[in-house]
Amino acid sequence: MNRLSQIFGAAxxxxxxxxxxxxxxxxxxxxxxxxxxxxxxxxxSCISSIxxxxxxxxxxxxxxxxxRLRAMGYRRLTAEGLxxxxxxxxxxxxxxxxxxxxxxxxxxxxxxVHVSLPADKIRQVGYALSLREDLTRYLDVRNRQTKxxxxxxxxxxxxxxxxxxxxxxxxxxxxxxxxxxxRELIRARVRVGENEAFxxxxxxxxxxxxxxxxxxxxxxSDLIVDTSEKAIQAWADNNKEELDKAWEGRxxxxxxxxRVARVxxxxxxxxxxxxxxxxxxxxxxxxxxxxxxxxxxxxxxADVARSASDDPSAARGGExxxxxxxxxxxxxxxxLFEMKxxxxxxxxxxxxxxxxxxxxxxxxxxEAEKIGRQETAREFYIAHESERLAAEAAKQVLxxxxxxxxxxxxxxxxxxxxxxxxxxxxxxxAAPGAKAGGAAKQDVNKDAGAKEGGQAEAGxxxxxxxxxxxxxxxxxxxxxxxxxxxxxxxxxxxxxEAARIAFQLDKPGDLPKDVVALANGYAVIQLKxxxxxxxxxxxxxxxxxxxxxxxxxxxxxxxxxxxRLKSTIGSEVKYDQNLLKESKPAEDGSGEPPLPLEDxxx
Numbered sequence: 001m002n003r004l005s006q007i008f009g010a011a012x013x014x015x016x017x018x019x020x021x022x023x024x025x026x027x028x029x030x031x032x033x034x035x036x037x038x039x040x041x042x043x044x045s046c047i048s049s050i051x052x053x054x055x056x057x058x059x060x061x062x063x064x065x066x067x068r069l070r071a072m073g074y075r076r077l078t079a080e081g082l083x084x085x086x087x088x089x090x091x092x093x094x095x096x097x098x099x100x101x102x103x104x105x106x107x108x109x110x111x112x113v114h115v116s117l118p119a120d121k122i123r124q125v126g127y128a129l130s131l132r133e134d135l136t137r138y139l140d141v142r143n144r145q146t147k148x149x150x151x152x153x154x155x156x157x158x159x160x161x162x163x164x165x166x167x168x169x170x171x172x173x174x175x176x177x178x179x180x181x182x183r184e185l186i187r188a189r190v191r192v193g194e195n196e197a198f199x200x201x202x203x204x205x206x207x208x209x210x211x212x213x214x215x216x217x218x219x220x221s222d223l224i225v226d227t228s229e230k231a232i233q234a235w236a237d238n239n240k241e242e243l244d245k246a247w248e249g250r251x252x253x254x255x256x257x258x259r260v261a262r263v264x265x266x267x268x269x270x271x272x273x274x275x276x277x278x279x280x281x282x283x284x285x286x287x288x289x290x291x292x293x294x295x296x297x298x299x300x301x302a303d304v305a306r307s308a309s310d311d312p313s314a315a316r317g318g319e320x321x322x323x324x325x326x327x328x329x330x331x332x333x334x335x336l337f338e339m340k341x342x343x344x345x346x347x348x349x350x351x352x353x354x355x356x357x358x359x360x361x362x363x364x365x366x367e368a369e370k371i372g373r374q375e376t377a378r379e380f381y382i383a384h385e386s387e388r389l390a391a392e393a394a395k396q397v398l399x400x401x402x403x404x405x406x407x408x409x410x411x412x413x414x415x416x417x418x419x420x421x422x423x424x425x426x427x428x429x430a431a432p433g434a435k436a437g438g439a440a441k442q443d444v445n446k447d448a449g450a451k452e453g454g455q456a457e458a459g460x461x462x463x464x465x466x467x468x469x470x471x472x473x474x475x476x477x478x479x480x481x482x483x484x485x486x487x488x489x490x491x492x493x494x495x496x497e498a499a500r501i502a503f504q505l506d507k508p509g510d511l512p513k514d515v516v517a518l519a520n521g522y523a524v525i526q527l528k529x530x531x532x533x534x535x536x537x538x539x540x541x542x543x544x545x546x547x548x549x550x551x552x553x554x555x556x557x558x559x560x561x562x563x564r565l566k567s568t569i570g571s572e573v574k575y576d577q578n579l580l581k582e583s584k585p586a587e588d589g590s591g592e593p594p595l596p597l598e599d600x601x602x
Contacts, residue, residue, distance in 0.1 A: 020204045041081050041574040047082045051172050052579055054162035055082060058115045058137055061161060062130040069584040077125060079575050081116035087565040089175055097185070099177045104170065107177060110148045111141040111157075114176035119183075119562040123555060125297040133551075135180065186556035186561045197546045198538060205533035208502040209483040210488050211407055212525040214518060215394045216472035217386040222315050223470060225385045227378070235384070236377040246376050254372035258322035260361035261336055262301050264291055265311035267353030287349065295344065296530040301358045306464065310353065315465070322363055322371045332357060387521075393474070394515040394522035402511050407526050408476050415474065418467060472520075478528060490520040498525055503531075 039052035045176050054354045056078045060069055092098070107113070117125055126133060139157045143150040158169045236243055247268075266288035272280040292309040295301060305318025313319055325333060329350050339345065339359040352411040363371050393414060400410035467473060479488035484503050487495040494517070501512045505527040538545075 005378070020272060037576060037579075039579050040079050041082060041088070042086050042570050043572050045086060049576070049579060050164060050168060051082060051175075052078060054164050054172055055115050057161050057163070057238065057430045059117070059129055059392050061137065072123075072125065072128065073582065074129075075580050075582055076575075077117060077121060079580060080118040080121075083570070083573055084118055084565075085116040085175060085179040087562060087570045088179040090569055091565055092178050092182050094184075095408055097181055099181065101173055104174055104177060108154070108170070108173065109141070111139045111154075113115070113137050113173060114180045116179055119555075119559045122558075127478055136184075147586050148584075182576045183558055186558050190550060190554045190557050192546055192550040192553060193588060194542075194546070197549050200549060201538055201545050202533040203484045205483065205537060206503075207483055207529075207531045208488075208499070208505075208527060209481050209529035210479040210498065210502055210525045211476055211528045212405065212479065212489060212498075212516075212523050213394075213397060213411055213474050214472070214489075214521060214523050215390040215397075215474050215478055216518075216521045217383075217390050218520060219391040219470050219472040219474070220393075220474075221382050221386040222465060223420050223467060224389055224418065225382055227382065228421075228437060232381050234379050235381040239384075241378070243373070243377055243380060245275070245413065246380060247373055250376055251325070251369065251372060253324050254322055254363075254368045255365065256368065257362065257364045258324045258368050258371065258372065259336055259359055260322045260363060261320045262305055262318035262358045262360065263311055263313060263320055263332070264301070264309045264318055264356040265353055266290065266291070266308070267310045285347070285354055286310065288356065292347070292356060295356075301344065318358075322361075331355075351446070390521040391515070396523050397474075398511060398515055398524045401524065401526065407524070411474060413468070420467060481531070482531070489518065489523055489525075492523070493517045493519055498523070501525065502527055 037049045038046040039049045040047040141154040267279040268284045272283040302317030344358045397410045482488045486499045489498045510527045
């Protein structure tokens with residue numbers, strides 16, 4: 001009986017050994033399926049939480065900063081990658097694409113493991129995760145002494161990193177390798193001919209340079225638009241329906257009460273800020289205190305605000321209009337609504353500087369509506385007129401340049417006949433007596449008490465803007481060289497419109513047929529310089545450029561292919577939202593415990 005037991009026991013041992021050898025590829029182990037749920041469900045198919053956690057850990061193993069991973073939303077990226085893996089595996093069945101046991105074993109013995117990411121995130125996220133573009137990681141599965149595959153080291157790696165048994169890991173990697181084969185097949189279909197690559201190379205490497213003139217609405221609204229009551233009323237009478245509709249949307253800003261006010265605001269300049277926070281604040285405070293001294297000497301609040309304020313309302317003498325609650329910063333608003341008509345406040349400090357406000361009138365009910373309608377009419381009139389004048393100016397200069405004048409001469413001729421609006425001169429927004437294209441009176445800085453060089457003392461008057469000194473006045477500018485996808489004029493409404501037009505022009509000096517729309521007006525452009533990609537450049541960069549272009553097109557092809565799969569076979573998808581929740585940082589800021597970082601193979 002003992003002899004029989006020994007023989008039977010030996011037979012069992014031999015059988016186990018045979019199974020071990022046959023099923024090695026690398027060795028299997030007990031299945032660990034505890035706590036398994038569906039991380040993703042697609043048309044009734046379950047992608048397990050075991051796969052989800054394995055993928056999550058493999059993606060994160062080169063990025064131990066849990067806060068960075070959380071910001072990337074890498075749990076959702078993991079789930080979406082597994083969803084796309086399912087799509088590719090299902091399509092592989094249709095195409096008859098599979099992976100043999102030997103092929104899978106060769107990958108695992110080499111320590112090469114595959115993961116999935118959403119196709120449209122492979123490049124960006126893969127780079128951030130230090131992941132190869134073929135979505136592979138390398139595990140150290142070699143013996144440190146012999147440098148050969150070591151099954152114990154392999155099992156240790158997959159258990160530590162993926163928390164899977166060798167059997168589960170092998171099944172998991174089969175699906176990943178099939179998805180990888182599908183990606184390779186899709187990319188392999190993309191071809192880039194040399195002519196196509198050269199044409200794209202030429203478009204990107206050829207450059208243009210523009211001369212251009214901006215016609216900014218702000219220049220016209222500040223200096224040129226006639227803002228007399230007569231002009232505003234005439235426009236309002238002709239646009240009553242538009243104004244009534246605008247008033248209906250704004251009347252809540254004025255009723256039942258609003259307060260007519262002006263503001264004098266001084267903020268810390270970049271130069272003052274360089275002195276340090278306290279010194280910069282002290283310098284700004286000294287400037288507004290100097291302006292307050294001018295008020296005490298009898299100068300009007302409007303004149304002081306116009307020349308000393310940093311607020312956008314300075315050109316209007318600090319006029320804020322009729323202000324309701326909720327439109328100003330809280331410290332300024334609180335002060336304004338405790339003042340009486342005619343009061344001028346003390347200094348008010350806020351985050352953006354120092355303020356002094358004057359309350360001119362408290363308007364209620366019918367009076368508030370009257371003021372509100374007037375302000376609405378004024379605002380809409382100025383917007384319409386400045387738009388019209390800027391457009392007309394641009395077209396006039398374009399026509400003159402197209403007629404044979406240089407862009408500089410065409411602009412000079414236009415500026416010479418430009419005259420500031422009389423209403424603006426009366427308000428002091430333009431220097432009295434300023435001529436078209438000329439400077440203000442020569443002694444304006446002297447009269448204002450400015451220092452030599454044009455720098456005013458703290459709180460003293462600055463020269464009002466004129467046609468010659470306005471920061472948004474039309475001037476001829478030159479762009480930097482740009483290619484067909486460039487943005488030569490930063491504030492163009494369509495960022496690439498100017499570039500597109502420029503590449504349609506044949507030779508330097510050519511002009512387009514129309515002006516270019518800007519965010520704040522219009523521009524006239526003229527081709528100044530044209531360069532083309534050289535054959536020498538192409539010969540030098542051909543291989544690199546063609547490869548880069550092919551990679552980009554392959555990536556686009558993969559994205560498009562997966563998108564079609566989603567719309568056909570995989571539109572019904574459901575995620576386990578609990579698994580997608582990003583973990584909160586631990587109290588010490590460490591987040592989830594870091595994964596072991598092993599050396600990657602070659």
